[in-house]
Amino acid sequence: MDAEERSFDKSAQEMITRMAEAGQENAWDRLAAQMPQCGFGKQGICCRICMMGPCRITKKAPLGVCGANADTIVARNFLRAIAAGVSAHSDHGRTVAEVFLATARGEAGDYQLKDTVKLHKLAVELGVETKNRSANEIAEDVGKIALAEFGRPEGTQLMVKRAPKPRQEIWDKLGITPRAVDREVTESLHRTHMGVDQDYKNILMHASRVALADGWGGSMLATELQDVLFGTPYPGRGEINMGVLKEDEVNIIVHGHEPILSEMIVAASQDGDLLAEAEKVGAKGINVAGTCCTANELLMRHGIPIAGNFLNQELVVATGAIELMAVDVQCIMQGLANIAGCYHTKLITTTDKARMQGVEHISMDEKTALSTAKELVKMAIDNYKNRGQVHIPKDKKPAVGGFSFESINYMLGGRFRASFRPLNDNIINGRIRGIVGVVGCTNPKIPQDITHIQLTRKLIKRDILVLTTGCATIACGKQGLTNPKEALDWAGPGLREVCETVGIPPVLACGSCVDNTRLLVSCSEIVREGGLGEDISDLPMAGACLESMSEKAFAIGQYFVASGALVVFAKESMPVLGSENVCKYLFEDIEKDLGGHWAVESDPAKAAEMIIAHIEAKRDALGINKKAERKLYDMEDRRALAVE
Ligand code: XCC
Ligand code: SF4
Numbered sequence: 001m002d003a004e005e006r007s008f009d010k011s012a013q014e015m016i017t018r019m020a021e022a023g024q025e026n027a028w029d030r031l032a033a034q035m036p037q038c039g040f041g042k043q044g045i046c047c048r049i050c051m052m053g054p055c056r057i058t059k060k061a062p063l064g065v066c067g068a069n070a071d072t073i074v075a076r077n078f079l080r081a082i083a084a085g086v087s088a089h090s091d092h093g094r095t096v097a098e099v100f101l102a103t104a105r106g107e108a109g110d111y112q113l114k115d116t117v118k119l120h121k122l123a124v125e126l127g128v129e130t131k132n133r134s135a136n137e138i139a140e141d142v143g144k145i146a147l148a149e150f151g152r153p154e155g156t157q158l159m160v161k162r163a164p165k166p167r168q169e170i171w172d173k174l175g176i177t178p179r180a181v182d183r184e185v186t187e188s189l190h191r192t193h194m195g196v197d198q199d200y201k202n203i204l205m206h207a208s209r210v211a212l213a214d215g216w217g218g219s220m221l222a223t224e225l226q227d228v229l230f231g232t233p234y235p236g237r238g239e240i241n242m243g244v245l246k247e248d249e250v251n252i253i254v255h256g257h258e259p260i261l262s263e264m265i266v267a268a269s270q271d272g273d274l275l276a277e278a279e280k281v282g283a284k285g286i287n288v289a290g291t292c293c294t295a296n297e298l299l300m301r302h303g304i305p306i307a308g309n310f311l312n313q314e315l316v317v318a319t320g321a322i323e324l325m326a327v328d329v330q331c332i333m334q335g336l337a338n339i340a341g342c343y344h345t346k347l348i349t350t351t352d353k354a355r356m357q358g359v360e361h362i363s364m365d366e367k368t369a370l371s372t373a374k375e376l377v378k379m380a381i382d383n384y385k386n387r388g389q390v391h392i393p394k395d396k397k398p399a400v401g402g403f404s405f406e407s408i409n410y411m412l413g414g415r416f417r418a419s420f421r422p423l424n425d426n427i428i429n430g431r432i433r434g435i436v437g438v439v440g441c442t443n444p445k446i447p448q449d450i451t452h453i454q455l456t457r458k459l460i461k462r463d464i465l466v467l468t469t470g471c472a473t474i475a476c477g478k479q480g481l482t483n484p485k486e487a488l489d490w491a492g493p494g495l496r497e498v499c500e501t502v503g504i505p506p507v508l509a510c511g512s513c514v515d516n517t518r519l520l521v522s523c524s525e526i527v528r529e530g531g532l533g534e535d536i537s538d539l540p541m542a543g544a545c546l547e548s549m550s551e552k553a554f555a556i557g558q559y560f561v562a563s564g565a566l567v568v569f570a571k572e573s574m575p576v577l578g579s580e581n582v583c584k585y586l587f588e589d590i591e592k593d594l595g596g597h598w599a600v601e602s603d604p605a606k607a608a609e610m611i612i613a614h615i616e617a618k619r620d621a622l623g624i625n626k627k628a629e630r631k632l633y634d635m636e637d638r639r640a641l642a643v644e
Helices: 010-021 027-034 039-043 070-104 116-125 135-151 158-162 165-174 181-191 200-230 259-269 272-280 292-302 310-317 335-341 366-386 405-413 421-428 450-461 470-478 484-490 493-502 516-529 551-562 580-594 604-622 635-642
Strands: 236-240 250-255 286-291 306-308 324-327 346-349 397-401 434-438 464-468 507-509 541-545 566-569 597-600
Touching (some): 010 310, 070 135, 070 181, 070 259, 070 366, 070 551, 116 200, 135 158, 135 181, 135 200, 158 165, 158 200, 158 516, 165 200, 181 200, 200 259, 200 551, 200 580, 236 292, 236 306, 250 259, 250 292, 250 310, 250 366, 259 286, 259 292, 259 324, 259 366, 272 286, 272 366, 286 292, 286 310, 292 397, 292 470, 292 507, 306 310, 306 470, 310 335, 324 335, 324 366, 335 346, 397 470, 397 507, 405 421, 405 516, 421 493, 434 450, 434 516, 434 604, 450 484, 450 604, 464 470, 464 493, 464 516, 464 604, 470 507, 484 493, 516 551, 541 604, 551 566, 551 597
Parallel strands (some): 250 286, 250 324, 286 306, 324 346, 434 464, 434 541, 464 507, 566 597
Antiparallel strands (some): 236 397
16 A cells, blocks of 8 residues: 555655655554454444353344344444543543642642632632632642542532533433443443343433543543643644654654643753753754644643654654653554664653553652653653664644633633624624534544545635644644644635634644543533524534544544534444444434434545535524525635635
8 A cells, every 4th residue: 555545644654655665564554464354343243242252243143142133232332432432531531630639739749730710710610619718729629529520429520510501401301411420431331241231222322421421521620620730721833743853852752641741741851951961962952742632732732843643653753763752541552662662762651550561661640740751851861872863754834722712712702801702703694604623533544634634624615613633633733724824725715704803723723632622611602602592402513533543532422412413423433334223323313312413424525515514504493594695606716615
């Protein structure tokens, strides 16, 4: 397979070719070796839940040994995948809550409460007394409440109160308002144990509940507490792609998800003594860059450069320019150990729950975080002399990150009247047709980044504001789509006008995957602001991820659906097609229950049309598509549309 078929990104193509020449293996090669992949797995009709199995559903054998049919098996597998995704996000959230609490108690001296304004707001929301109390006292109570959310013995998640009232009522009526995060995950495993829940609709109803525990629980808490600890993001400049690596500096990659680690490495890399050490070994400086969601966290808050997304992780190491790669949790390919072994790169695991065979482990804990981070930076400096040949692709693009809920509010409304009103007005008057979240991963089954780019370009061309998170953000960033200067050329006239007035790009980088909750909060605020219906399901909005690979993506997709959105995934990454009933429910009937639904479409152009049709239908239903305002496309518009 050519490099062009593997990635849309020129610098990735360059590295893929080089790796092939050097006989080095990457995810695409391992995918090729896996072909043909298991057809049962693809359709979700393989069950390994008990030891009477494994059972596979065929025409000849339509039932498992226990009598389970395709509907049950597909639904169970889907629920388990969602529960795993929820557990990943929420365990991240819990870690943040623990560090937050330790910081409040003065037990984690290297961390601070950076955004006390947000702390106060959160405290009021959670019913914590703020009068005559220090930030630390308030934070201790907030931290305790947040930490308790994961295992609360009774009641439901507190953050669900942020959702529009009618939405909360739908959840209550269906009995799916999420309780403790841990409880919903545990119940998912219980229900899918052999011989428990065997009604596919009932199983899928719990899929919504456990996913809501993530979106309006674990992930939302992760985002909120991270903002207080590390600062709420505001727009700032950065750069994206492998060209951010420096030939003459010590390069450190932080990879994974929890800013607990990466924030400290950034701090350590600015330490005067360590900078002097770097100079001593002949390096001009210490360059920290990120990959995957950790990269998004750092771009959002510090403008730290991003070296690439999920499928770039091995390619980055193959530049030979990385002195040290520190990883924590999630989306870390085991293949990294091999490729790091081909170079001088030190790969270091830092979280006790995520170790790799044959890889050095330096345990990071909140009490000694900065000194551990300094130790890592020192290791990188010492390793600089061991560099061999280096090949760094030149490509990089300027990017703007930092679009939190707060900063969007501020950018749109201004400091003294921060408000979503201008956005609502522009949606109502049709300059902006709607909002779409383009989110998620990259997957070697699809040329890297291509769907994110093509879908995003099509949407902004049709005056749809795109909010992006996760590896999709990095894909967009590599092509200049998160940079107002370049991206506005791709935007339709209405969207362009609004973006130029406000000074934002048409594609807003909103952060990591836990930060998808910023989209939920923004949607709720749009509803609250008025004029666009009573519930999230009334909004002209949708979510899409055509390159998903992770179980976390299912969790995100399901909580968006359960919050009332249309969510489009690629056929290749939706392992439910083996059950017609499950498909019918997820793709159609679930809308009657929850107002949102799933759809599958692998072609980004068709996905764009599907989303646009959905948005226009919502606009019609809201009565904001008055006939006179409908614009007929003239020749010039048509030509502009044909540009690709
Ligand atoms: Fe992982 Fe978060 Fe997916 Fe990227 S987008 S591949 S989950 S790093 Ni979250
Ligand atoms: Fe087979 Fe049923 Fe056991 Fe699944 S639970 S492996 S379908 S016997």
